[in-house]
Amino acid sequence: MIVFTGGGTMGHIGPNMALLERVGGAYIGGYSSVESRALAGYPFYPIMAGKWRRYFSLKNGLDWIKVLIGIAQAFLHLRRLKPTVVFSKGGYVALPVVIAAWVLRIPVIIHESDVTLGLTTRISQYMAQTICLAVPETRNLLRWPNRAVVTGIPLRQGIQQGDGARGRLQCGFQLDRPVVVVFGGSLGAAAINACIADWLPRALAHFQVAHVVGNGPLPEAQPGYYPVNYIAEGFGDWLAMANVVVCRGGAGSLSELRYYQCPHIVVPLPAKYSRGDQIDNARYFQSKGMCEVIDQAALTPDRVQAMVTMVLARASAYRAAMAASSGRGATQAVHTILQAVHDTPV
Secondary structure, eight states: OOOEEEEEHHHHHHHHHHHHHHOOOEEEEETOOOHHHHTTTEEEEEEOOOOSSSSOOOOOHHHHHHHHHHHHHHHHHHHHOOOOOOEESSTTTHHHHHHHHHHOOOOOEEESSSSSSHHHHHGGGGGSEEEESSSOOOOOSSOGGGEEEOOOOOOHHHHOOOOOHHHHHHHHHHHOOOOOEOOTTTTHHHHHHHHHHHHHHTTTTOEEEEOOOOOOOOOOOOOOEEEESSTTTTTHHHHHHSSSEEEEOOHHHHHHHHTTTTOEEOOOOOOOGSSSHHHHHHHHHHHTTTTEEEGGGOOOOOHHHHHHHHHHHEEEEEEEEHOOOOOOOOHHHHHHHHHHHHHHHO
């Protein structure tokens, strides 16, 4: 049996779900967390998890206590479950599980979706037998590059089965007008939402807009504008119907867009709110000719209007770049990771 771990955002959870739905297993994640809700119906074992903040905070001291408790809880869960392998997708909840598995001499496989290494990956690599990567360039950042396998990012079957006609029907959209899909990742994006609200009157003269708002008040729907707080089932339909997407720079989102060869404009989360991983992801995709990037500081309705118009005009070039990219397909990513699991000595 495989025990999966990882959480905090759907970027950490989605690839695990893609594997779980094919091979089964158990999951260790945080109490009352995104993963506990997303994985309803799967065997789920909660632990405490401490978040390391990239700024001075007295909470960091308290959270180290949570990490120690989480390690003890993960140790007990793993002793009871007796998995052959632990597969970690990262996020702060994963580190206690990786440490507990290492203590118990359970083989660990970790996966890094971003172009650069997250903190959990930087620590976990010392305890992992195999390190799965989304892109080959990340290999050079590892302590032991020979442990790496470039697998790509596995996608859930529901994401891969999108139907654009079904998406347009859901939103009440016409067939003869371009569709712009806007989303800010699983936690939303207030800056993008505010800009879209200001852009919308001009946008609706040319486009139809489907908008995942995230937390907060839901804007009023109107002809050509379909907002939702969240979308889980059916998100593949939205990607399949999109002519252009405006989104954050999470690696999972960019992988889904590449799967659909959907031209996109990335507004990465600024470095002051993160370790800069979304900026690195966005610039990497841009360097391969797969997308355009707008820094959040430069995000205005005028900029969005000009960029959407330009991306639509050059859509075939972006699609060709995504088709030619060296990233592994979603199904092949699943098979490659499962092969790595199979090849891991027990």
